Amino acid sequence: MRLLKYDTDGDFSLAEFFNDTPKYAILSHTWGEEEVTFKNLADGTGKNKTGYDKIRFCAQQAAENSLQYFWVDTCCIDKSSSTELQEAINSMFRWYRDAVKCYVYLSDVSLPPSDDAAVDFTKAWELQFRESRWFTRGWTLQELIAPASVEFYSKEGKLLGDKVSLEQIICQITGIPIKAFQGSPLSDFGIPERMAWAKIRQTTREEDSVYSLLGIFGVHMPLIYGERREYGLRRLYEEIKKSSNGTFKT
Structure with missing residues (x-):
């Protein structure tokens, strides 16, 4: 750092x-x-x-x-x-x-x-x-x-x-x-609820609207600028599923 x-x-x-x-x-x-x-x-x-x-x-x-x-x-x-x-x-x-x-x-x-x-x-x-x-x-x-x-x-x-x-x-x-x-632990709040916190927020690059949520969900993933928000969001959900150890809920 x-x-x-x-x-x-x-x-x-x-x-x-x-x-x-x-x-x-x-x-x-x-x-x-x-x-x-x-x-x-x-x-x-x-x-x-x-x-x-x-x-x-x-x-x-x-x-x-x-x-x-x-x-x-x-x-x-x-x-x-x-x-x-x-x-x-x-x-x-x-x-x-x-x-x-x-x-x-x-x-x-x-x-x-x-x-x-x-x-x-x-x-x-x-x-x-x-x-x-x-x-x-x-x-x-x-x-x-x-x-x-x-x-x-x-x-x-x-x-x-x-x-x-x-x-x-x-x-x-x-x-x-x-x-x-x-x-309070962020795990106390469901995935849709945490997603809703970011709904009105904007970023200059569309992928950053996904990347800015990595810490909110406690996951890490590679950045691929140019992939568009849709694909970044799909990868984010995949990482959340992996980290939830089978307890993934929407």
Whole structure:
């Protein structure tokens, strides 16, 4: 697993771990323009990109939680390597589950100026929160469910709450039972129910709508981009059947 390290000079460096991975924080977000890639970070060309602000945000929050290491998907995976990408996607649920903290950066939720006495701050951000793009993306489903600690932040980096304090709202938005994202074993929920959690979610590549569910069903399988969603879904069901030891139910 490749992590970012927050150095004493305020900069970041990449570190790779095969065993004894240190405690780390992890970022959850939606991709936008000018994301910082692995190559950008390696050659130092990413600092002027818009996406660098999210990396800095994650680093600062991790430091506040006494965590020197953190993980950001845009730049901790070398996506030019198909082997590395495949390993990362099959490991993603575990990486989020094992993180000490997961910070959700909501780029489309903004707080009004703090000196505006006429504004009800809770209502001001709650509507934006309910309509956030983060709740419509395929990959963020596992990022809500897998980590024990998930904290939500506004565009300005202000804490809105966590998945415990906001559980009722999150349940209303997603239709996911509270116990599912508060630590109950996913095996307690049937296959159709878990599939339904992802029904309204979208991914840029159609196959990712299937691959983003691997951790939700506790299976691994090769990625075959170009196979289309239909065939990927068929392979997913086959892997679920194998892992169920004859107890597969729909």
